[in-house]
Amino acid sequence: MFMDEFISVLTSRQQLLRDNILSAFLNEQWLVLHGAKGTGKSTLARSVEALWPHRVLTLAPVNRKGYRWEWQVIADTQKVGCLTGRSFSGETIWSELLGLITVKACDKPLFILEDGHQVTTGITATVKAFIAIMPKARLLVTGRYSLRQQRQLRTMHPLWFDVPIPDIEDYRRVIAPCIETEQEGQDALPETFIRHIMKRCRGNLHLAARVGWNLTRNKMKQGEQQTIITPLQQREALRCLPAPRRTGGTCLAVVVVAALCGSAGWHFSPLLDRWLPPIASIWPAGQPSAASLSSTTLTSTIMSTNESLARLYSVWGYEVNKGEAWCDQAYRAGLVCLSGTDTLESLLAQQLPWIATLKVDNSLIPVVVIGESKQTITAQSGAGTWIMDKAWFSEVWQGNYTLMWKPSPDGNVSIMKKSSVDDILWLDMMLSRVLNVEAESTGEWSPLLSEKVRQFQMQNKIKADGMVGRLTLIRLWQALDESPKLMHDGGKV
Numbered sequence: 130m131f132m133d134e135f136i137s138v139l140t141s142r143q144q145l146l147r148d149n150i151l152s153a154f155l156n157e158q159w160l161v162l163h164g165a166k167g168t169g170k171s172t173l174a175r176s177v178e179a180l181w182p183h184r185v186l187t188l189a190p191v192n193r194k195g196y197r198w199e200w201q202v203i204a205d206t207q208k209v210g211c212l213t214g215r216s217f218s219g220e221t222i223w224s225e226l227l228g229l230i231t232v233k234a235c236d237k238p239l240f241i242l243e244d245g246h247q248v249t250t251g252i253t254a255t256v257k258a259f260i261a262i263m264p265k266a267r268l269l270v271t272g273r274y275s276l277r278q279q280r281q282l283r284t285m286h287p288l289w290f291d292v293p294i295p296d297i298e299d300y301r302r303v304i305a306p307c308i309e310t311e312q313e314g315q316d317a318l319p320e321t322f323i324r325h326i327m328k329r330c331r332g333n334l335h336l337a338a339r340v341g342w343n344l345t346r347n348k349m350k351q352g353e354q355q356t357i358i359t360p361l362q363q364r365e366a367l368r369c370l371p372a373p374r375r376t377g378g379t380c381l382a383v384v385v386v387a388a389l390c391g392s393a394g395w396h397f398s399p400l401l402d403r404w405l406p407p408i409a410s411i412w413p414a415g416q417p418s419a420a421s422l423s424s425t426t427l428t429s430t431i432m433s434t435n436e437s438l439a440r441l442y443s444v445w446g447y448e449v450n451k452g453e454a455w456c457d458q459a460y461r462a463g464l465v466c467l468s469g470t471d472t473l474e475s476l477l478a479q480q481l482p483w484i485a486t487l488k489v490d491n492s493l494i495p496v497v498v499i500g501e502s503k504q505t506i507t508a509q510s511g512a513g514t515w516i517m518d519k520a521w522f523s524e525v526w527q528g529n530y531t532l533m534w535k536p537s538p539d540g541n542v543s544i545m546k547k548s549s550v551d552d553i554l555w556l557d558m559m560l561s562r563v564l565n566v567e568a569e570s571t572g573e574w575s576p577l578l579s580e581k582v583r584q585f586q587m588q589n590k591i592k593a594d595g596m597v598g599r600l601t602l603i604r605l606w607q608a609l610d611e612s613p614k615l616m617h618d619g620g621k622v
Contacts, residue, residue: 139176140299143169146290147176150269154239157288158260159268163279164292170271173292174241177269178206184230187241190248191216197554198248200255219251223262239267246272253281297323304344322363329367428492430511437484437495438531440509444482444499444613445533459533465542470528473519477501479603480614483532487525500616507616534599535606544597546574553578556597556605560585563608 139147150173153160164170178185187204201216210229217225230238240259245252252270259268274282283289295303300323344362432440439454447462459466476483476498485508487494496515500507506522508515536542537552544552550572560581561568569575579595586593589604606612 139172140169140295140302142293142299143173143176146292147173147180150177150290151180153288154237154267158264158266159256159270159287161274161282161287161289162269162271162292163274163289164271165273165294168292168295170273170292171243174243174269174271178204178239178241181206181239183236184238185241186212186226186230186238187243188217188222189243190245192247197551198251200242203243219248219255220258222255223258227262237265237267238263239269241269241271243271245270246274246278249278252278253285256282256285256287295327297327300327318358319363322358325363325367427510427515428490428494431492432495432511434495436511437497440497441482441484441531441533444497444509446613456531460540463535463538463540464533465536466531466533468529468531471530472528473523473526476530476532477615479532479534479600480607481532481534481603482613482615483530485522485526486529487522488527489525498615499613502617534603535612536602542599543602548574557581559605559609563605 185206188200189203191199191201198219199216200222202212205211205213435451435454439449439451442449456466482499496508496510498508504519506517506519538555539552544556554572558568582595583593607614
């Protein structure tokens with residue numbers, strides 16, 4: 130595992146871009162710095178912060194409960210009354226900051242909002258509130274924005290800066306300080322080596338700095354002055370980077386070769402049949418078939434109760450040590466664990482994976498049911514995954530179950546008119562996302578929200594009563610891909 134290095138070196142183009150940003154702030158109230166991942170947006174923001182003569186606050190977005198965005202101060206250049214670590218709601222950030230910072234007539238504080246693209250909705254509202262509340266301050270918004278976000282931001286006519294894709298000289302500038310001297314480092318980096326790095330980094334200068342870290346580490350191991358990078362050191366440095374992507378031509382060639390091999394095998398199969406023995410003669414006499422092995426293998430490796438619960442946690446995406454896999458610990462993952470007895474039809478209707486205990490050959494075998502079809506049940510045991518006949522499963526299963534499901538973000542098993550504002554906000558936001566409609570974001574149970582609930586229930590074949598109970602929450606989490614569901618006919622959990 131390699132660590133991406135902190136880039137403190139500015140390339141020539143980044144220095145020019147930094148100077149343009151500082152000059153633009155003389156007349157502009159806010160700017161946008163847009164660029165791909167790893168192109169140096171944060172490095173540029175830090176360089177602007179270092180040269181800004183007034184107070185600078187750098188903020189980053191933090192997601193709360195999957196739907197609420199807050200801005201957290203990650204850096205503050207003022208030591209007295211430092212706000213580092215404070216979080217502010219996206220709706221009230223500027224009014225709160227206005228009451229916390231003292232702005233003199235000659236002061237122009239700078240606020241840097243990093244990774245603004247992560248706030249999928251509301252970034253334009255945040256900027257509009259800043260313009261209205263902080264007329265004397267300056268705002269730098271960075272991120273890699275989607276086309277939709279770009280259109281929304283450009284309607285406000287900002288001064289827009291695009292960070293260029295790094296070229297070969299930019300890569301040299303980032304890696305060169307890792308050599309003994311900067312000039313020697315630039316001469317010691319072969320152009321072919323740099324182009325191999327560019328192909329693997331794909332514009333991410335943090336990965337290029339990783340190469341520099343690797344070269345520095347090897348240099349410290351050797352304990353000698355060296356200004357030329359050997360081919361062996363080049364290969365070792367390239368190993369710490371992602372593999373280069375296959376081009377379209379390479380993929381096309383692989384497909385063509387596979388097609389030719391397949392057609393050739395089909396064409397020559399009659400000729401090969403004369404020389405090769407039939408498959409039945411290859412199987413040793415007396416060797417048991419796969420069908421005869423299956424009944425013994427199912428009982429050969431039996432999971433304990435904790436192991437089956439650990440397997441169920443794994444289906445939910447949590448790797449839990451079997452010694453800590455208990456039903457009463459599900460709350461730590463935001464889940465509810467239930468045990469009891471029920472019918473097969475009722476459990477399959479919930480579409481959740483569950484633990485069933487089978488009685489086979491006087492042995493109790495816990496299995497995790499992960500799928501079903503019209504005639505089969507798919508389950509995991511200690512020995513692997515099994516596809517069982519549904520009639521046989523009903524005979525050896527005694528109706529007991531253990532399952533987990535996900536309640537609301539506040540841990541409630543239902544959401545009603547009297548529920549908390551957070552739960553209602555979350556429900557409105559998630560239903561709007563699934564139904565592809567606009568959210569109200571009022572925190573109140575409105576007739577429109579009731580209609581959204583009924584529409585979602587009808588789409589998922591649930592009783593459309595407008596009440597958000599356990600089954601509706603299960604289906605909503607599954608629609609958001611935040612909950613597993615039973616696979617059907619070879620699908621995925």
